[in-house]
Amino acid sequence: MTTPSAPGTESEMMFEPTSAEFARDRYAIYRRFREQDPVHWRSGRNGGGRWVLFRHADVSRALTDSAFGRQVAPPAGATAPASAPRPFPALSALISSWMIFRDHPEHDRMRNPVARAFTPSEVARLRTRAQTLVETVLDELETRADFDVVEDFACTLSLRMIAELIGLDGVDLRMLRAWSLALAVAIDAEPTPAALERAELAARELTGVVGLALERRRREPRGDLLSQLLAASGGEQGLDEHEIISNCILLVGAGHETTTSVIGFVVACLLAKPECFERLAAVPSARHAIIEECLRYESPVQFTARVVKSEVELGGRRLVPGQQVDLGLGSANRDPEVFAEPERLDLERKPGEHLAFGGGRHFCLGAPLARMEAAVALEAIARRGRRWQRVEPNLTWRPAIAFRALERLVVRRG
């Protein structure tokens, strides 16, 4: 028998991702919900509420079943009805044109022209550039007594790669990073009004800067993504100028925050298990397993969201159209139904069906690029990072809910 949906169905258990307990050990909380209330109704403070899914099977289903759509309310200001004054106009305009918030067929129209830059063969072509960049960044860091693997290495690498690929190479990368972080905080679960204010400013500035780059490419086309999207623009299927700018901004954020996160955690694991350096030297294919296990174990995107399009039953619950659903990717990737001993980080684990890149129509567009960058970074660190030592004994994570990333990983040469 299914439980009736919506208010009144909440269990005794409360999912509180803003709590200190969640910040301390989110995985223990996921485990409890997977076992006791895997399709959880989370009541909102001002009425309403949303479902939260914790099991791999349910999250997978929501990613792939057409009963679930992607037109999910973006953050506060962006959700105001069209007739209401919009407190965050630049942020609303930006986010509402992101492919990630669109459903088929609009989603295909936006994704297809962008996807051409991220096919495995295009990404293979970028590998040499990534290798050069990695060596350059590491050479630059050689002069420093210590440095932060997250900001100085992983972020510099992934941001330069995506900026070049788009055609933003003239843009100040530090500013690009600051604006992207401001947007990431605003699209995280439960953003504060101050975070939304900062994101509004970032959205305005980013839209201006990417717009200028677009104008430059209109006058002087090159082989980059902006030039390609401009060439394919217009007509019924092409993206308009605002859509090109918005989706390139999505790529900047999506393309470096998450990749930075996985590279940072991979390096932390290597430093904690120095025997991996030997294994990497002896078995080059070990790289792949290490990266996939790190993606599973500390998934950079812990939650994404969907909206129910048509009535559907899940875990004995009835979900009805219009209800919002949070998909716990980070929890799904620790589900013992799919992964043996899921709470153990096993760098030799055979890669399985992790959902770190999502699934279905919105499967991460940049997955081949992220995997290639992580592999190139790991290859170089296996050669050059043996004597790195962590300066702080404990790992510090960013205080985010939907995103998971190390705040920093400072190392010095031993």
Ligand code: HEM
């Ligand atoms: C380790 C790195 C990465 C992780 C863990 C990751 C994770 C994800 C996830 C979970 C989704 C699906 C969201 C959903 O279905 O709601 C997604 C979508 C997306 N990702 Fe990534 N991503 C990574 C790297 C990248 C890179 C390098 C790029 C671009 C250069 C990128 C661009 C995108 C885009 C554009 C989408 C939206 C696709 C669509 O809506 O069709 N990602 N990513």
